[in-house]
Amino acid sequence: MNVAATISRKADFPGLVTPAGKPWHYLDSAATAQKPRAVIDAVTKALGANYATVHRGVYSRSAEMTLGYEAARRRVAEFIGGSEDEIVFTRGATEAINLLAYSYPDKRRVLLSELEHHSNIVPWQLAGWDIDVCPLTEDGRIDLDAAADILTPDHAMVAFAHVSNVLGSVLDAGRAAELAHGVGAKLLLDGCQAVPRLPVDVAALDCDFYAFSAHKLYGPTGIGALWGRSELLAAMPPWQGGGAMIDRVTFETTTYAPAPQRFEAGTPAIVEAIGFAAACDYVANIGLDAIHAHEAKLVAMTREGLGRMNDVVLFGPDESAGIVSFAIDRIHPHDLGTILDEENVAIRAGHHCAQPLMDRLGVPATARASFGIYSDEDDVAALLRGIERTKRIFG
Incomplete structure (x- = not known):
């Protein structure tokens, strides 16, 4: 067959x-990927018979939905080989990259490539980073030999697509990590096109941050994730304020929840997170x-x-x-x-x-x-x- x-x-x-x-x-x-019945059913159930808010209710359905929401975080983390305290739920990969560009405390130079999606270009510009650009090889891959010549200790971040959304070319992520770390920079991988197509293990890739969305992984729109090494997330300040991301609020000062909660202001995408986890299950089963x-x-x-x-x-x-x-x-x-x-x-x-x-x-x-x-x-x-x-x- x-x-x-x-x-x-x-x-x-x-x-x-x-x-x-x-x-x-x-x-x-x-x-965007079409949605399998398993994801549609999970979202329908979460939006209907199981629906309640999370983290705040003392009634049983809220407690159950909170358990389901945090179980979804664990499932998404597991899908890429991370742990639950390293997964920040975002509105998508675009918001994940914006979060990192704005909140990373060491804004200096970032190395991008000629094949990046606009969502891995514009956030760095808006957040005030200095941008260098790595060229491509003739067959449309990120030229890591050129990257080795461009990178200096002035670079705090390297941000590359794991798989190009136009060319489908796959990055040699291990070498990219070696080059980035060799000058003291961190490596962000835009994994939107990789997670539906390739086995992803962030530990094996040796990256520092990984951004991806649910809707390209056969899940709902409006949700994605930023995976980051726990010690790096812990050193990053919040970039949006509101409910759920706080420890104690007064009019004089506010203290914040630990990561990843400090990056998830407001009522989260509860139903979408449940669908995200269902999509991970569906893909993993195949x-x-x-x-x-x-x-x-x-x-x-x-x-x-x-x-x-x-x-x-x-x-x-x-x-x-x-x-x-x-x-x-x-x-x-x-x-x-x-x-x-x-x-x-x-x-x-x-x-x-x-x-x-x-x-x-x-x-x-x-x-x-x-x-x-x-x-x-x-x-x-x-x-x-x-x-x-x-x-x-x-x-």
């Missing part, structure tokens, strides 16, 4: 059907090694099919993780995306919140197909048929 037939779980995902009951070839998982092999096969099929078209330019390495970006001569990616939609094929078209990378590639935009647990050979075939139709339309 082939890998794709073994892994594809379309029946678990009620969103993968059009209103007319036809298959929907969803190839935009890098933007196995990330199997998911990676499944997506690698679909990437290879797609790149092979596109490679047979003389007017198609492929970007990124051949062994990209679950993502294929490309451009077609004389056809704007937005036009391609519109015509593919008529064929019930959904791709991403645009700059993918990575305008500096588009400048580096010399294009205004790319078309991007990205895969998930539910993707299969039929989706690849539909994509290739739709591209051929688009090319005929444009002559």
Whole structure:
């Protein structure tokens, strides 16, 4: 039995059907993943029969929901090899990176790369860091040889994507950590595209911070996490104030709760945390090694099919993780995306919140197909048929 037939779980995902009951070839998982029934059911139950606030109620349902919420924190931590006191729940990876950029006490220089998502560029600018930029190799990887030449003891942070959201290229995180630590800097990995596709163990990666979101991991929107080494989180001041993050408040002074609670002001995303944990369970039950092999096969099929078209330019390495970006001569990616939609094929078209990378590639935009647990050979075939139709339309 082939890998794709073994892994594809379309029946678990009620969103993968059009209103007319036809298959929907969803190839935009890098933007957001569809939700399995297990996650939908967990969220429905948490929002209904189990719902109550957390941390404040003395009644039994609040106590039970508090236990469930903190169990979700433990599950998310376990999913990446961390511990519960190292997981800060945030609104997503964007907020996680903003939190770090603003709250990290040693704001000096940060080294980014040319392929970073805007959410790993703009927060550093707004928080007042000095930014250096690492170039890419010819095949679209972060050039760590160049990083070694750029890094100095003036750098307090290195912030790289673990997997590029445009090119699918996978960072050699171990070497990045070695280089960062060699000059006394800390390493943040943007793990949004990695956690749904690769086994992640923050201890083995030797990073200092790891940011990721739930919605790309088949979980709810509106929640993500910042993992940080406990001693580093303990040294960071809060960046938002309100309820839940305090120890004692007077009009004269306020003392704060320990990390991670000091970074979670206000009523948290209770229901979303429950769904986040359910998504971790769902993915873990399938196995990330199997998911990676499944997506690698679909990437290879797609790149092979596109490679047979003389007017198609492929970007990124051949062994990209679950993502294929490309451009077609004389056809704007937005036009391609519109015509593919008529064929019930959904791709991403645009700059993918990575305008500096588009400048580096010399294009205004790319078309991007990205895969998930539910993707299969039929989706690849539909994509290739739709591209051929688009090319005929444009002559």
